[in-house]
Amino acid sequence: MLLDWGYVAIFVIVGAGMVSLPFAIIALLSPRSSFPHKLDTYESGVEPVGQAWSQFNVRYYMFSLIFVVFDVEIIYLYPWAVVARSLGASAFYSILVFLAILVLGLAYAWRKGALEWS
Amino acid sequence: MPWYVEVLRAVAGTIIIFSGVAIVAAMFGVLLERKVSGWIQSRIGPTHVGPRGLLQTVADTIKLLQKEHIVPRNADALIFASAVVLVPLAALLDYVVLPFGTTRWGPLIFRDLNIGVLYFAATSSLIVVGILMAGWGSNNKYALLGGLRSAAQMVSYEIPIGLVLITIALLAGSLSTVTIVTMQAHLWFIVTQPISFLIFLAAATAEVNRTPFDLVEAESELVAGYFSEYTGMRFALFQLGEYAEMFAMAALAVTLFLGGWRGPVLPSVVWFLIKLYALVFVFMWVRWTFPRFRVDQLLNFSWKVLIPLALLNLVGTAYVVMVVQR
Numbered sequence: 001m002l003l004d005w006g007y008v009a010i011f012v013i014v015g016a017g018m019v020s021l022p023f024a025i026i027a028l029l030s031p032r033s034s035f036p037h038k039l040d041t042y043e044s045g046v047e048p049v050g051q052a053w054s055q056f057n058v059r060y061y062m063f064s065l066i067f068v069v070f071d072v073e074i075i076y077l078y079p080w081a082v083v084a085r086s087l088g089a090s091a092f093y094s095i096l097v098f099l100a101i102l103v104l105g106l107a108y109a110w111r112k113g114a115l116e117w118s
Numbered sequence: 119m120p121w122y123v124e125v126l127r128a129v130a131g132t133i134i135i136f137s138g139v140a141i142v143a144a145m146f147g148v149l150l151e152r153k154v155s156g157w158i159q160s161r162i163g164p165t166h167v168g169p170r171g172l173l174q175t176v177a178d179t180i181k182l183l184q185k186e187h188i189v190p191r192n193a194d195a196l197i198f199a200s201a202v203v204l205v206p207l208a209a210l211l212d213y214v215v216l217p218f219g220t221t222r223w224g225p226l227i228f229r230d231l232n233i234g235v236l237y238f239a240a241t242s243s244l245i246v247v248g249i250l251m252a253g254w255g256s257n258n259k260y261a262l263l264g265g266l267r268s269a270a271q272m273v274s275y276e277i278p279i280g281l282v283l284i285t286i287a288l289l290a291g292s293l294s295t296v297t298i299v300t301m302q303a304h305l306w307f308i309v310t311q312p313i314s315f316l317i318f319l320a321a322a323t324a325e326v327n328r329t330p331f332d333l334v335e336a337e338s339e340l341v342a343g344y345f346s347e348y349t350g351m352r353f354a355l356f357q358l359g360e361y362a363e364m365f366a367m368a369a370l371a372v373t374l375f376l377g378g379w380r381g382p383v384l385p386s387v388v389w390f391l392i393k394l395y396a397l398v399f400v401f402m403w404v405r406w407t408f409p410r411f412r413v414d415q416l417l418n419f420s421w422k423v424l425i426p427l428a429l430l431n432l433v434g435t436a437y438v439v440m441v442v443q444r
Contacts, residue, residue, distance in 0.1 A: 003124070004229050004231050004232075006124075006128070007124075007128045007131075007214075007228065007229040008211075008214055008229065008231075010125065010128040010129060010132060011128065011131075011132045011135075011211065011214055011228065011229075012207070012211070014128075014129050014132040014133065014136075015132055015136060015207050015210055015211070016203060016207055018132070018133065018136045019136075019203050019206050019207050019210075019355065020203060022183065022351045022354070022355065023351070025183055025351075026183065026187055026350065026351050029183055029184050030183075030184060030185060030186045030187060030350065031184075031186050032186060033186070038188060039188065039189070039190055039191040040190065040191065041190050041191075041192050041193075041256075041257060041258050041347070042190075042258060042260075042341070042346055042347060043258070043259065043260075044341070048192075051192065051257060053254075053257055056262070056266075058266065059270070060266070060269060060270030060273065060417075063270055063273060063274060063417060063421075064269070064270075064273050066421075067273040067274070067276070067277065070277045070280075070425075071276065071277065071280070074277065074280040074281065074284065077281075077284045077432075078233075078236050078284060078287065078293065081284045081285075081287040081288040081293075082287060082291060082292060082293060083291075084288050084291070084436060084439060084440055085288075085291045085439055085440065085443075087440065088440060088441075088444050089440060089441045089444065091440060092436055092437060092440040092441055095436065096433065099429065099432075099433065103426075103429065106421075106425070106426075110421075110422070115417070115418070115421045115422065116414070117413060117414035117417055117418075
């Protein structure tokens with residue numbers, strides 16, 4: 001079990017090295033020249049107006065809140081799914097109650113208009 | 119086995135998977151995309167470099183390697199630079215649990231984790247972090263809009279994918295990808311779960327930001343979306359990440375629904391590749407068939423169609439598995 005994650009850790013470390021490899025090649029091959037306008041932010045060829053780091057209406061805010069609820073729900077369903085076959089009918093009705101509460105939540109959000117992009 | 123042999127095996131496996139994905143998914147995938155696009159639009163696509171244009175992507179990569187890389191003055195240099203590593207790495211992490219075939223000694227897989235499917239869901243959603251970092255770090259309005267759209271989209275489409283994964287785990291009684299393939303020895307899950315397959319295909323297209331869900335990098339409105347500011351090899355690495363993720367999603371669909379590496383006569387790896395490229399072709403076909411969604415349509419489709427449908431499908435499957443079949 002722990003060995004599995006050792007493999008994954010090696011994958012991450014070696015992988016990060018391999019992804020960074022092209023940068024070593026760039027450092028050797030690529031030309032360097034600079035003049036002031038080259039480092040400007042791209043904005044379709046005109047001088048950039050202000051910064052992108054400004055007040056911004058993050059419209060998907062409500063979606064991400066509902067997402068958190070559903071994602072946590074899904075985490076609880078994974079272990080249930082693995083053992084479901086051996087649990088039988090009574091476990092099915094219990095999980096139905098669990099899902100019903102969540103569907104109720106979705107229906108509430110829907111009715112409230114939280115799922116509208118306005 | 120002594121510990122250093124294990125370590126060497128892991129390192130060798132990583133190198134093989136990374137180069138394999140870079141060649142099969144990125145190099146050949148890009149070429150295939152251009153050829154298929156050309157074919158669908160009655161053009162011929164790239165033909166000049168190498169025999170029938172086969173070396174086009176190699177030439178492109180060599181060209182990109184020689185390009186200067188530019189960090190805009192206003193960008194957050196650290197976030198800007200680390201996003202480039204994170205996106206392809208997160209995409210390639212998916213491949214740890216994908217079984218490519220089988221041999222006399224066991225399935226051909228980097229590591230058969232007992233929570234394979236959950237691991238896949240976790241790593242494939244890491245990409246959105248990289249995309250948000252790229253969008254925010256660039257300090258470019260197009261990039262920021264692309265990054266934010268990407269977050270909304272991925273957040274919405276992860277749930278239908280998760281529900282489909284649970285449905286399949288329920289049928290197979292395991293989260294391990296190898297066990298799921300083994301369970302399809304007699305009947306592919308696409309036969310018993312056609313709705314799941316369609317939901318997965320639609321949500322996977324959205325997860326990898328392809329048309330008709332490509333609002334993240336809609337070139338007619340956002341230049342190149344979150345990677346507008348990236349030049350040269352950094353741009354290529356984002357492409358690598360994107361194609362690696364597309365192939366990973368297709369490979370997962372093959373594993374979950376199309377019986378993985380199973381097939382008669384031909385070697386298992388060949389079967390896997392045939393199924394994989396068939397699904398990738400479907401992704402490309404869809405790209406040139408459907409127009410892009412509006413962002414509200416996109417979110418409605420996930421929350422009001424896919425999620426209720428996936429939930430119903432899950433309950434139905436659970437009923438059959440837990441009540442009827444007992």
